[in-house]
Amino acid sequence: MATQAATAQTAARSTGAKQEPDELDAHVFEQVCALADAAADAQQELGRANGEARNELLAVLADALDAHADEIAAANALDMQAAFDSGMDAGKLDRLRFDAERVGAAALGVRHVATLPDPLGQTVRGYTLPNGLRLNQIRVPMGVMGMIYEARPNVTVDVASLCLKSGNAVLLRGGHAAQRTNAATLQVVSEVLQSHGFKPALVASVDEFGRMGATAMMQARGHIDVLVPRGGAGLIRAVVEQSKVPVIETGAGNVHIYVDRAADLSKAVPIIINAKTQRVGVCNAAEKLLVHRDVAQTFLPVAAQALAQAGVTLRVDERSYEIVSKGDIQGLQLERATAEDWDTEYLALIMGVKVVDSLDEAIAHINAHSTGHTESILTEDYGAVGEFTERIDSAVVMVNASTRFTDGGVFGFGAELGISTQKMHARGPMGLQEMTTTKWIGYGNGQVRR
Amino acid sequence: MATQAATAQTAARSTGAKQEPDELDAHVFEQVCALADAAADAQQELGRANGEARNELLAVLADALDAHADEIAAANALDMQAAFDSGMDAGKLDRLRFDAERVGAAALGVRHVATLPDPLGQTVRGYTLPNGLRLNQIRVPMGVMGMIYEARPNVTVDVASLCLKSGNAVLLRGGHAAQRTNAATLQVVSEVLQSHGFKPALVASVDEFGRMGATAMMQARGHIDVLVPRGGAGLIRAVVEQSKVPVIETGAGNVHIYVDRAADLSKAVPIIINAKTQRVGVCNAAEKLLVHRDVAQTFLPVAAQALAQAGVTLRVDERSYEIVSKGDIQGLQLERATAEDWDTEYLALIMGVKVVDSLDEAIAHINAHSTGHTESILTEDYGAVGEFTERIDSAVVMVNASTRFTDGGVFGFGAELGISTQKMHARGPMGLQEMTTTKWIGYGNGQVRR
Structure with a gap:
């Protein structure tokens, strides 16, 4: 299900020491x-x-x-x-x-x-x-x-x-x-x-x-x-x-980019740099990079170099550490990721990096740790696009594009109230249409029900 | 606002003796x-x-x-x-x-x-x-x-x-x-x-x-x-x-029919009888009848006779009482309405009846006492139709038709989960479409945000 470790923890907490309202x-x-x-x-x-x-x-x-x-x-x-x-x-x-x-x-x-x-x-x-x-x-x-x-x-x-x-x-x-x-x-x-x-x-x-x-x-x-x-x-x-009043939950974004084994690696670096650094403190900025093991050896050093150049600190899993620490990357700030990192929205020049064995593992990791805002897959594989877009349970799923596009202005709404990460009423950017409800009007001339 | 005396009372109550969950x-x-x-x-x-x-x-x-x-x-x-x-x-x-x-x-x-x-x-x-x-x-x-x-x-x-x-x-x-x-x-x-x-x-x-x-x-x-x-x-x-989980509120129906001064009275009786008696214990059955004062003298005795014949007890306001009690209507069960009646969904062969001075009063009364399910206006006046359909804040507003039509089957949904009386996500009959959410998918080929 979409809604994640973070909210699961919240639910669990609420049975114990309940947060009392004022x-x-x-x-x-x-x-x-x-x-x-x-x-x-x-x-x-x-x-x-x-x-x-x-x-x-x-x-x-x-x-x-x-x-x-x-x-x-x-x-x-x-x-x-x-x-x-x-x-x-x-x-x-x-x-x-x-x-x-x-x-x-x-x-x-x-x-x-x-x-x-x-x-x-x-x-x-x-x-x-x-x-x-x-x-x-x-x-x-x-x-x-x-x-x-x-x-x-x-x-x-x-x-x-x-x-x-x-x-x-x-x-x-x-x-x-x-x-x-x-x-x-x-x-x-x-x-x-x-x-x-x-x-x-x-x-x-x-x-x-x-x-x-x-x-x-x-x-x-x-x-x-x-x-x-x-x-x-x-x-x-x-x-x-x-709240006892219905709430539209606007969202935190623990946003993922998954580099598939069939990714066009020349597209990947610009997209990752854009998603991570074009604006840092916003909910559609990328926070996590998942890389398929088949391309990790080739791609991770290149990506790490570009990210280091942009001033991004990397919080990496064990396999990424082995690959990235070998290279002599100038200005690289490398730290080991803790379990907590996978659920954290940094809103800072920090990126979590993890090598995955398969598309399945990437999807499972994202559905377990994402806040349901935006995720992007980078691949040229038709089947992988289908699997990822269908199985990822987030408001917006991008293919070969920056996560920074999740925005009411970009989507053509002109202005936005916020970005909904919930499933009811509105999901994704909320424009004027999402600030309305509907009413049914029946125009008759004497109809009764048989 | 749509949501009524009943929920207002609920809200007020919740500040006092709060209903504690198990x-x-x-x-x-x-x-x-x-x-x-x-x-x-x-x-x-x-x-x-x-x-x-x-x-x-x-x-x-x-x-x-x-x-x-x-x-x-x-x-x-x-x-x-x-x-x-x-x-x-x-x-x-x-x-x-x-x-x-x-x-x-x-x-x-x-x-x-x-x-x-x-x-x-x-x-x-x-x-x-x-x-x-x-x-x-x-x-x-x-x-x-x-x-x-x-x-x-x-x-x-x-x-x-x-x-x-x-x-x-x-x-x-x-x-x-x-x-x-x-x-x-x-x-x-x-x-x-x-x-x-x-x-x-x-x-x-x-x-x-x-x-x-x-x-x-x-x-x-x-x-x-x-x-x-x-x-x-x-x-x-x-x-x-x-609930801490988002709720779709399905609804009670304190459903109103308003007989305007420009109503075609020959259509009115069949619609009222259908709405009140075709099926009694359902949420789209009419519970209240509001009648414009200009047609009350003519119409109320006729309506009361038809309702009495159908076994409906009338709970009436003072003006209706004066009009209806004068006639010698066979089998009529006439009671005086209390303030509580106007907020009550009877789900029984009972109907509240009230004379109103104007379309404005009818609209104000409905918006104050309705549960926001379905209301119907009976009129041949174009302007009154516009005012009523625009200003009534309910899920479904009928014109010259029985309130019994508010139903997923009738609306062509094939089946329904219930009827939503809330404004978020779904409003009115909920079919399969209302059991879905949406997901945005962006298909790109390397796009980054400028």
């Missing part, structure tokens, strides 16, 4: 439910606005973000200072930064979302029954979405625009570190909604309740339709385990 | 996870079997059920006797009955499932990116499904055949009362799988662990891919609240 304050729960209900109320209006009206709203929002970029940036400077003072590391500080330039980039993103096709009203299936009853299954908004994310203020703008475009209301919990930035951003959103005849409750924050706001959202079944956690593995696991 | 025995959890993992292993083979092989398997299963009908019926007779002795009521006893005739009908159902189109391998979307990478999104099995249901032994056969057809393995918890019947049925399934070269672990029961088996399934995240509860509202709510 004790929920009834008063906070009431207030969060009231916000959600106000959002639902506002959403009914938005869902009825036509696509033109929703696109116009986004255009106005983009202009307003540009106009208020300095105010947002000023609020962000305060968040940045506080985060710096509390010792936040450079990588996180960079993600937290939302200066005037980045606000401008976010505004451009909003304009782009406005140009995307409207997901609402699309007919998924439609036919007429023998008795004349006409059935249409059409796309409609989810209703009230909930988003729990960490200190990345651009997500606030992205999610707001995707939700408004797809006719959804949204409740946001954006994390303590970005609180002032998010508040300034939401102030702009709120004014735009109001001045455009929509209720500001459409895009609301629960940040005022701190962590308790997130806990309340997870309990607000019947008030929030779907919850999307976006951030580190710990955040996602906590939401998945504690 | 304490889970670690040893049972381990065994259930082992069953699920064996099922996952067996599923990989089944998922790779082509459609012909899966259909042949179903044909053999149908023959075997016919051949062993007497043994299954004998086991059922013991269950029936035990249930009778413990005081089970006649309705439940009837559902529990699985005599040779009913086994034969179930076998016929299996043959029918074999004739349905194969959901696996269907291309949902497919296109080539500008860089030549060919993307296909195709339907694949979910993996391991879990089914928790009450004492209806035919469900065991239905679910086994739907799962085998759609390439899924399944773990079953069928309830104490039908335990001998289910064991005899699974014995037949198991022998067929084995004699046909498949692993019996594909269709397995956790009944040996009693209620603890269901509790363990709900915790088996990472081992079971999706859980489907089917049965009474209490069972479904318990699974939804406690």
Whole structure:
């Protein structure tokens, strides 16, 4: 099955020392439910606005973000200072930064979302029954979405625009570190909604309740339709385990590349380097390299040299160590892999390397250790392509291509909410279509059931 | 928002006295996870079997059920006797009955499932990116499904055949009362799988662990891919609240019919009688009748007479009472509705009746009290059709047609797993297609990301 050692461990843990959610304050729960209900109320209006009206709203929002970029940036400077003072590391500080330039980039993103096709009203299936009853299954908004994310203020703008475009209301919990930035951003959103005849409750924050706001959202079944956690593995696991509201799990990526014995080795190195190093801290970056034993002697030294040159540390199994350590590869950082490595998403210039005896072993290893995000096979063997694409149980399976292509933008969705590694509702990149549900409408003229 | 007073109450309750799940025995959890993992292993083979092989398997299963009908019926007779002795009521006893005739009908159902189109391998979307990478999104099995249901032994056969057809393995918890019947049925399934070269672990029961088996399934995240509860509202709510495995919520139906002021009253009575009385104990039967005030004086006496004749007790609001009680309607059983009535699914010859001032009030009442299953508007007014179908937030919205049409068989799905009243993954009747997920496959020839 797809879902892996990591989640298996999680399940096992939950029978022992159960991770207890924060004790929920009834008063906070009431207030969060009231916000959600106000959002639902506002959403009914938005869902009825036509696509033109929703696109116009986004255009106005983009202009307003540009106009208020300095105010947002000023609020962000305060968040940045506080985060710096509390010792936040450079990588996180960079993600937290939302200066005037980045606000401008976010505004451009909003304009782009406005140009995307409207997901609402699309007919998924439609036919007429023998008795004349006409059935249409059409796309409609989810209703009230909930988003729990960490200190990345651009997500606030992205999610707001995707939700408004797809006719959804949204409740946001954006994390303590970005609180002032998010508040300034939401102030702009709120004014735009109001001045455009929509209720500001459409895009609301629960940040005022701190962590308790997130806990309340997870309990607000019947008030929030779907919850999307976006951030580190710990955040996602906590939401998945504690939420009574349906969750779309976005994903960690312990991403594999398998070099088959029939691989075109000249294609392999560029693909591996691209997948590992083009962008390091992202979920579609490759983390593991599996190599068929028949090509390991030839290929591993070449691959190791290229990876060493790119500054990648290799964590290798015994057979790979024997092969790679023999060569005199300049700058090579070679370490022995531990059992834990095979389940780890590094998000760093580190790659686990393992020699496998067969395609079967590669598939079994991947299905046991992957997080179900993306895997790629490099081969010119038709049969191996068939076996690998059929038996690998991940959201995306690539053949002779970089894993970095798993992305809503690349897939042509225009923008993405995240990448789902679960099997229900949406699997893989989630665009506007994945933010909708469907409704069946039956048009009759007096039909009764016989 | 769709999800209603009933679930709102549930959410509110959960902050107070929280319903504690059964304490889970670690040893049972381990065994259930082992069953699920064996099922996952067996599923990989089944998922790779082509459609012909899966259909042949179903044909053999149908023959075997016919051949062993007497043994299954004998086991059922013991269950029936035990249930009778413990005081089970006649309705439940009837559902529990699985005599040779009913086994034969179930076998016929299996043959029918074999004739349905194969959901696996269907291309949902497919296109080539500008860089030549060919993307296909195709339907694949979910993996391991879990089914928790009450004492209806035919469900065991239905679910086994739907799962085998759609390439899924399944773990079953069928309830104490039908335990001998289910064991005899699974014995037949198991022998067929084995004699046909498949692993019996594909269709397995956790009944040996009693209620603890269901509790363990709900915790088996990472081992079971999706859980489907089917049965009474209490069972479904318990699974939804406690499960860490993603759940497809199948639904209770507090189903409404709204008679608009522009209704063709000659169509209205047959539709209402059909929706309320054609089959009483089912989720798509109508439970509530809303009537616009402009037609209430004319229409309510006629409707009440027809309903009284069909043996339906009316639970009415004040305005309906005044109108209906004036007429001298033979056999009429008239009661005053309480606040609770508007949230109740009767599953009996009872109908709640209310006069509303406007289409708006009808929509607001339905969205506040419905379970999101099916609602029907009776009107000849184009604008009212648009408002109602757009604003009602339920899985199925009918126009001038009986609510009884919400059914996988009627919708042309051939067979159904249940009717989803949730918004994620599947909404409305769930057929074979709704038992699949998708996988993206990218066919490249060396593409890397720029």
